[in-house]
Amino acid sequence: MRWTSPRRLPAAVALAVLCAPAGARPAAAGPLSLDAAVAHLVASSKLPADRIAVAVVDPATGAVLASHRARASMTPASCQKLATTGAAMAALGPDFPIRTRLLAAPPASAAAAAVIPGDLWLEGSGDPGFSEHGPEGGTLAALDAFAAAAAARGVRTVRGDLVLDTAAFSGPRVHDSWTDVGPSAKWYAAEVDALTVNDGCVDVTVEPGAGVGDAGRLSLFPETSLVELVNRVTTVGTRAGHGFGFRLSPERNLLEVNGGVWTKSSGATAPASLRDPALFAAEQVGRALARAGIRVEGVVRRPAAGETRPGGLAVLAEHRTTLAEAAAVANTRSQNLWAELLLRVLGRETRGEGSFVEGAKAVRGALQGAGAEIAEDLRPVDGSGLSRENRASALSLCRVLAHLHGDRTRDAFFGGLARPGVGTLDDRFPGTRFRDRVFAKTGTLRGVSGLAGLVLGEDGRARVFAVLGERVDVGLCRRLQDRVVDALVGTGR
Numbered sequence: 001m002r003w004t005s006p007r008r009l010p011a012a013v014a015l016a017v018l019c020a021p022a023g024a025r026p027a028a029a030g031p032l033s034l035d036a037a038v039a040h041l042v043a044s045s046k047l048p049a050d051r052i053a054v055a056v057v058d059p060a061t062g063a064v065l066a067s068h069r070a071r072a073s074m075t076p077a078s079c080q081k082l083a084t085t086g087a088a089m090a091a092l093g094p095d096f097p098i099r100t101r102l103l104a105a106p107p108a109s110a111a112a113a114a115v116i117p118g119d120l121w122l123e124g125s126g127d128p129g130f131s132e133h134g135p136e137g138g139t140l141a142a143l144d145a146f147a148a149a150a151a152a153r154g155v156r157t158v159r160g161d162l163v164l165d166t167a168a169f170s171g172p173r174v175h176d177s178w179t180d181v182g183p184s185a186k187w188y189a190a191e192v193d194a195l196t197v198n199d200g201c202v203d204v205t206v207e208p209g210a211g212v213g214d215a216g217r218l219s220l221f222p223e224t225s226l227v228e229l230v231n232r233v234t235t236v237g238t239r240a241g242h243g244f245g246f247r248l249s250p251e252r253n254l255l256e257v258n259g260g261v262w263t264k265s266s267g268a269t270a271p272a273s274l275r276d277p278a279l280f281a282a283e284q285v286g287r288a289l290a291r292a293g294i295r296v297e298g299v300v301r302r303p304a305a306g307e308t309r310p311g312g313l314a315v316l317a318e319h320r321t322t323l324a325e326a327a328a329v330a331n332t333r334s335q336n337l338w339a340e341l342l343l344r345v346l347g348r349e350t351r352g353e354g355s356f357v358e359g360a361k362a363v364r365g366a367l368q369g370a371g372a373e374i375a376e377d378l379r380p381v382d383g384s385g386l387s388r389e390n391r392a393s394a395l396s397l398c399r400v401l402a403h404l405h406g407d408r409t410r411d412a413f414f415g416g417l418a419r420p421g422v423g424t425l426d427d428r429f430p431g432t433r434f435r436d437r438v439f440a441k442t443g444t445l446r447g448v449s450g451l452a453g454l455v456l457g458e459d460g461r462a463r464v465f466a467v468l469g470e471r472v473d474v475g476l477c478r479r480l481q482d483r484v485v486d487a488l489v490g491t492g493r
Contacts, residue, residue: 037487038066045480052477053468054484055394058461059405059454062371065463070395071377074468077443079397079450080385081339083378084359085327086404086413087366088346094324094412098345100127100195102150102285103313104158113153119160120296120316121309122282124195125168126341126354129321130281131199133329133338139198139222142319143284147292149317161298162289164282165309166194169344171355173277177387180445185248185255189386190273192340194354197284199337200277202227204257206244207267209235216244216261221269222287226280227253236260246272253280324409328416331441332423336384343383356382370403371396385443394466397452401464405454414439414454428482433458437489443468449477455488463488 032040038054045052055070057063064070076083088096103121107113129135129142136142173191181189190200203221208214216233233244244259253275261268274280282300289296303309323342330338347359350366360380367374377393378400404413417439420429424442440453452466467484469477 034487035066038068038484041480041483041487042068045476045483047469047472047476047480051470051472052480053394054466055398056463056465056484056488057395057398057402059402059464060462062402064395064398066465067395070398071373071393073377073379073391073393074450075388075445075448075470076385076390076392076397076452076468077445077448077450078334078336078385079441079443079452079466079468080380080390080392081330081334081383082397082441082452083363083367083380083392083400084339084343084346084383085330085416086400086409087363088323088342089327089409089413090404090407091346091350091362091366092323094322094327094409096323096349097320098127098129098323098326098341099123099125100130100146100319101315102146102317103309104155104316105310105312106314110154114156116155116158116160119298120158120162121165121313122162122195122285123165123168123309124193124278124281126194126345126348127319127321128196128199128326128329128338128341129319130197130284133199133333133335134321135325139284140288143197143288144291146285146317146319147288147294150289151292151294153316155294155316158289158294158296158298160296162282162286162296162300163309164195164278164300164302166278167309168348169194169354171353171357175356175382175387177381177389179388180386185246185272185274187271187273188336188384190337191275191277192337192344193276193278193281194344195278195281196337196341197277197281198222199271199335200280201271201273202255203269203271204246204255205267205269206233206257206259206261206265208261208263208265211235212237212263216257218257222284224280224283226276226283227255227274230254230256232256232258234260235263237263239264242268244268244270246270248272248275251275324412324416327413330384331416332418334418334424334442336386339384340382359383367400367403371399373399386445388445388448392468394452394468397466397468398464401452401454401466405462405464417441417453428478429485433489434485438485440485444474447471447474449474449481451478451481451485455485457489 054068056066241260242262247256343359344354348354373396377396379391443450
């Protein structure tokens with residue numbers, strides 16, 4: 001595997017230059033209707049029409065303004081995140097706090113606060129924010145602030161263990177239909193658990209050795225004793241041989257790093273996902289406590305068989321990420337783990353179980369008021385869209401978006417989507433005419449491409465849209481998506 005930056009995508013093309021060949025459409029005295037314009041764009045896209053689905057809806061009235069196979073069952077890829085995050089925000093509200101807490105028996109007196117005679121309990125509930133994408137802007141910054149809160153209470157010694165509590169989530173940590181991943185430790189297929197740090201990954205930095213043929217030098221962030229590295233990186237003399245990838249053992253955190261590193265490279269860094277992210281998170285909290293001057297004499301461990309967390313524990317430290325903050329990272333950056341955590345939070349809070357299965361049911365339940373297409377067309381199995389078993393129609397995604405446009409969460413939700421120059425739209429829709437007018441979510445798997453979101457047209461009206469392609473040339477499908485958005489921005493001019 002070669003670690004490369006994302007390929008640049010074709011820029012938006014004005015509808016005015018998309019003239020069909022002579023005789024392709026009847027002459028008209030005025031501009032095409034939006035529905036006719038979309039039909040023309042599909043016909044001229046060089047894509048099989050039966051593998052494309054398009055819907056455009058007026059969120060104010062619910063009217064369908066344009067439609068091409070709008071009810072066809074499609075693989076939504078990461079456009080699924082719109083339903084996951086939208087359902088969570090509609091059901092729980094944008095300010096809903098997702099917490100990590102450090103708990104211990106309260107001291108008998110202020111003088112006794114320095115020594116905790118028993119265990120510390122680290123309680124997770126799906127908080128993703130110990131991350132460079134979190135509120136503090138850095139993994140170590142978040143961990144150290146968390147540990148500092150415990151130190152500020154006077155704690156200096158813990159006689160017992162640091163026990164991790166992940167009871168908020170249940171079921172497998174990886175969906176069995178994530179077949180696009182394999183053993184390659186992809187960051188976008190990180191294991192899902194109630195405790196997580198650094199997005200369930202270690203960042204692996206590869207630097208050249210002393211000379212051509214020498215082993216590359218590897219380092220990890222954050223530092224950890226839980227990962228066993230196998231270095232199969234060789235220093236190479238040409239840029240063409242520069243590139244590396246990972247292979248992760250299915251049983252444990254044995255991480256093999258393969259490839260070449262160029263002698264003139266200043267180093268390259270890529271994330272690798274880990275097994276048992278909750279144990280890794282607890283280890284990192286333990287390291288942060290040590291940096292804060294708190295000595296834990298015991299070990300980091302899971303509860304023993306039959307052991308439950310004692311009642312009456314006091315909160316020594318709390319970290320929180322709001323649902324709106326988490327949804328914005330999931331949608332703007334297409335961060336799969338954050339979306340999967342929100343799916344489980346929603347399942348736990350509304351159905352009593354934080355699992356893939358109950359989370360998917362909770363998405364449909366929270367959005368049932370959005371229209372009949374939700375019950376009939378929206379079939380999630382995960383929160384991120386990584387599974388090819390997810391199904392959605394273009395119209396069902398539009399109904400989700402229209403529903404959220406009329407919801408109390410509208411500004412928080414749409415403000416957390418990618419937009420031109422930001423997130424996954426950083427190299428799409430250049431030009432001032434798209435600025436502050438396009439708010440969307442991308443979706444990509446091999447042979448699958450989607451774009452769905454909100455466009456504010458030059459006529460001042462809002463329109464929600466979805467353009468999905470399955471078994472298609474992804475580049476051509478993105479070009480079609482860009483042209484549809486161009487048409488929506490220019491509607492009414």
